[in-house]
Amino acid sequence: MERRAEFSRWKAQCLSKADLSRKGSVDEDVAELVQLLNGREQFFTTSSCAGRILLLDANINGFEVQKQNCCWLLVTHKPCVKDDVIAALKKANGDATLKFEPLILHVQCRELQDAQILAVRSTHGLEVPLSHKGKLMVTEEYIDFLLEIANQKMEENKKRIERFYNCLQHALERESITDLYPKEKIIKKSNSYSHKKRRNREKADGKCVTEDNDKELENDDDPEVNVTIFPEDY
Structure with a gap:
């Protein structure tokens, strides 16, 4: 009981803080999912991203891009066009990388069994270097090709968010029924x-x-x- 009370206080404190993300608000495509989780006493979200296409300018060690130490040349949560990427690449001085990142959702859970409901991982991403030391290393035709792939992934990502929401809602409803009628389930x-x-x-x-x-x-x-x-x- 004490642990639950402590979790509730922690949840109220975290949700009352200002949104410190670059956008300053929850993405539209993931707002319903965030609301569903925060509406349950055993969960609360600490950060989220519905999915995005971004262009980063940084030094690359191997294939790893450190977003904390780089310049964000372009970021969008909508389908991206070639002209926007070309214009952003003109500002690059280092190694520019085009990325697509799928849904990211960080959730605090009260118990281990609550966390197991959310145990989902996806490899639905894209990361391709475009320039080196400010020099464009690929053709505009290739950039157009990459954006076609990234935009397709963005569209598929939206469908996956919807499926995830429906599956999670179903799982939470089943859990609620089990909590209310545990004996009836065993008898059945x-x-x-x-x-x-x-x-x-x-x-x-x-x-x-x-x-x-x-x-x-x-x-x-x-x-x-x-x-x-x-x-x-x-």
């Missing part, structure tokens, strides 16, 4: 299992059921229990 599972086992025995048409068959029936999964909330390829 037990009755479903007993009915299935009895039905499979009846299909044997009076034949002797061996110990191996008994074991197979006991390992038979109940489709009402094993539900995948987030697909593996999400």
Whole structure:
């Protein structure tokens, strides 16, 4: 009880602070998702980004771009056009890199089981160097090609946000029902299992059921229990 009270105080304190992001507000495409999480007592968001295309000017160590020590030449949460990128590249003095970053969501969770609901990771990104020491290393045609890919990823990212929202909402609703009616769920599972086992025995048409068959029936999964909330390829 004390831990829950402490978490609630921490949540209220964090959500009351000013938004210190570059934009200063939650992105429109992720606002509903942020509202859903902050509306639950076991979660609160600390930062978020709906997805963006950006052009960074920095020194590159290997393939790693340190955004803290670089100049942001261009950033947009909408589809990007070539003319905007070309204009931004004229300001580059170092190594400019075009990036697409998908949904980023940082969430504080009250318990480990709450965090497991949000255990989702995506590799839906893009990072390509365009210039070196201020000199453009690719053609405008290639930049146009890269932006076509980045814009496609942006559109797919919006669809993934919507799917994630729907899956999360469904998972939280299931969790609420389980918390309210834990005994009823256990009884339902037990009755479903007993009915299935009895039905499979009846299909044997009076034949002797061996110990191996008994074991197979006991390992038979109940489709009402094993539900995948987030697909593996999400």
